[in-house]
Amino acid sequence: MRLTLCLPGLLLPRQALLDTVSDFQLPALMRLLGQGRLHRDIPTAHYVRVMQRWELEELPAAALRLFGEGGEPEADDWICLDPVHLGVDRRGVKLEDPAQLALTAAEDADLRAAVAPLFAGLGELSATRPGHWHLRLAGGGFALVTRALPDAIGGYVDPALPGGHDGADWRRLLAEAQIVLHAHPVNRARDAAGRPTVDHLWPWGEGRLQGRFAAPFDALWTHDSVLLGLARASSIAGRPPPAAFEKAPGNVAVVVDDLATPARRLDALAWRETLARIERDWLAPAVDAVMRGRCSSLHVAAFGADASLDIDVSRLDLLKFWRRPQPLARLAA
Numbered sequence: 637m638r639l640t641l642c643l644p645g646l647l648l649p650r651q652a653l654l655d656t657v658s659d660f661q662l663p664a665l666m667r668l669l670g671q672g673r674l675h676r677d678i679p680t681a682h683y684v685r686v687m688q689r690w691e692l693e694e695l696p697a698a699a700l701r702l703f704g705e706g707g708e709p710e711a712d713d714w715i716c717l718d719p720v721h722l723g724v725d726r727r728g729v730k731l732e733d734p735a736q737l738a739l740t741a742a743e744d745a746d747l748r749a750a751v752a753p754l755f756a757g758l759g760e761l762s763a764t765r766p767g768h769w770h771l772r773l774a775g776g777g778f779a780l781v782t783r784a785l786p787d788a789i790g791g792y793v794d795p796a797l798p799g800g801h802d803g804a805d806w807r808r809l810l811a812e813a814q815i816v817l818h819a820h821p822v823n824r825a826r827d828a829a830g831r832p833t834v835d836h837l838w839p840w841g842e843g844r845l846q847g848r849f850a851a852p853f854d855a856l857w858t859h860d861s862v863l864l865g866l867a868r869a870s871s872i873a874g875r876p877p878p879a880a881f882e883k884a885p886g887n888v889a890v891v892v893d894d895l896a897t898p899a900r901r902l903d904a905l906a907w908r909e910t911l912a913r914i915e916r917d918w919l920a921p922a923v924d925a926v927m928r929g930r931c932s933s934l935h936v937a938a939f940g941a942d943a944s945l946d947i948d949v950s951r952l953d954l955l956k957f958w959r960r961p962q963p964l965a966r967l968a969a
Contacts, residue, residue, distance in 0.1 A: 638887045639922055640853070640935045643914070644682050645895030647940025648907065650968045657964035662795075664919040666961035668936060673865035675967075678942045681787045685937065686863065689852050690839070690870075692848035696843025697862045698770055699782060703762035703845065704865030704874070713773040715842040717761065718785055719747060719817075719834040722793060729793045733897065736787070736832055743822045744909065747834055750820055751813045758809075778802040782840040785851040786860075798839055806839060813837050845869060854886030863891065875911040883930055893919060899940070903950045927954050938967070 648656060671701060680688075687695050698714035720738065721732045737749075744766035752761040759774040778799035783794075798806045816837055817823055823833040841862070851870035855865060857877040867874025875891050898906035927929035929951060936947040945967065953959075 637693070637885060637923070637931045638884055638933045638935075640887075640889040640927075640937065641918060642889065642893075642937045642939075643852050643895060643898030645907075646911070646938035647945060647967060648899055648902070649833070649940070649944055650942055652902055652904070653968040654965055656907060657967065660908060660911075660964050662915040662919070662964060663747075663909075663961065664915055664923045664962060665734070667912075667923060667954070668919070668949055669936075669962040669966045671953050671956055671959045671961075672947040673953065675928060675946045675948075677781075677941060677944045679942055681784065681786050682939055685789065685939070686866070686878070686945075690849055690866070692849070693812065693841055694861075696722075696842070696845060697841025699841075699843055699845045700865030700869060701768065701841065701861045702764060702770050702865065703868055704863070705762055705768065706862040707770070707893070709845050710731065711844060713777045713842065713844045715771050715778075715780075716785065716838070716840050716892075717755070717769045717771045717950075718838045718840075719744075719767055719769065720838045721832040722835040727792060729749050729951075731788050731791060731793055731838070733789050733900070734767055734838075735897075737767060737834060739834070740799070743826075746822050747817065747820060750816050754812050754816070756811055758817055762869045763813070764861075771839075772805050773842075777842055778806070780806060782842065785840050786836050788838070793836075793856070809908055810837055810839070853889045855884060855888045856891075857888065858891035859893065860891060868954065874938045878899075881921040881925070881959060882953070890918075911918065923949070923954070926951055 663690050683695055698711035698716040702709045702714060719735060721737055723732045744763060748761060748763055748769060755761055755771055759772045761769060761771050763769050780803060781799035783797060793957045817834050828834050849870040851872045853872060855873040856867040857875055859876050864874045877892060894910045895907060898910055922934050926934050926949060932949050938945040
C-alpha cells in the first residue's frame with residue numbers, strides 16, 4: 637500500500653498556528669516533521685491541487701458532483717447553483733458555511749421551485765440532495781469567472797462575481813433570485829425560528845464530462861461528492877473514508893477534511909481536538925504501518941490559507957534515528 641493522506645485545514649494562518657500548537661504534543665506528527673522529507677509551497681486551493689495531480693486544465697465540478705451523487709451528466713454542460721447564507725461584519729459580507737443551513741427536502745424543493753423560472757432561459761434546475769443544485773445549461777457553456785464554493789466559504793463575497801463576459805447577465809439574475817428568496821415563506825419561517833436563511837445562490841464549477849480521466853491513484857476515499865465523481869469518471873474505487881486507517885492494496889488517496897471547518901472559524905479548541913483524533917486514528921497507525929513494512933510510503937498533503945506542505949516518508953526515513961522529532965511549530969516554519 638502507498639498512502640496519500642490529504643489534510644485540508646492543517647495549516648492555520650502562521651501566528652494562529654504558532655499560538656495553537658505551542659504546548660501541543662502529537663508524537664506521530666512530530667516524528668513526520670522530523671524524519672519526513674518536507675516540501676513547502678505557496679497556498680494552493682484543494683481542487684487546484686487535485687487538478688495538478690490528475691493533470692487537468694479544468695475541473696468540471698458541477699458535472700462531477702452530479703456524477704458522484706448518482707446522476708448522469710451525459711454530454712451536457714452543467715453549473716452548480718447552490719443556496720447559501722451570507723453573514724455581515726464590520727469588514728463586509730461573508731459567505732457562511734452552507735452546511736449550517738441544513739435544509740429539509742421540502743424546504744429545498746420549495747425554494748428551488750420559486751427561483752427555477754428565473755433561470756429557465758438558461759436551462760433546467762434540479763437537485764441531487766438538499767443544498768446541491770445543478771443547472772443543466774441548454775445552450776452550452778458561458779464565459780464566466782467563478783470561485784469554487786468550498787474555497788470561498790468563510791471569505792468575503794466579491795460583488796464582481798461571477799465575472800467574465802457573461803458575468804453581468806448572471807449577476808442580474810442572481811439579484812432577482814435574492815429578491816424572490818427574501819420574500820419566500822420558507823425563509824420567513826426560518827427567520828422567525830432563528831435559523832439561517834437562504835440569501836443568495838452561488839454559481840460555480842461549470843463544465844462537462846468529456847471522456848474518462850487517467851487517475852494517479854488506484855482508489856480515492858473522500859466525503860467530497862466532486863471527488864467521488866472524479867473517481868467514478870476515472871474508473872477507480874471511490875468511497876467515503878473509514879473512521880480510521882485501514883490497509884488496502886495499491887496506491888490509495890484519502891481526504892480527511894475534519895479540520896477544514898475549525899480552521900475556517902479559527903476555533904483553536906475544536907482544531908486541537910480534531911487533530912488529536914486524526915493523530916490517533918490516522919497518523920499514528922499509518923506511521924506504524926510504514927515502520928512495519930505494511931505500507932511502503934506515506935505522503936501527507938496539508939493545505940492552509942498561507943501555505944501548502946507536503947511530507948513524504950518511507951521506512952528508510954523512519955530508521956534514521958538521528959533525525960529527531962520536531963515540535964509542531966515546524967508546521968509554520
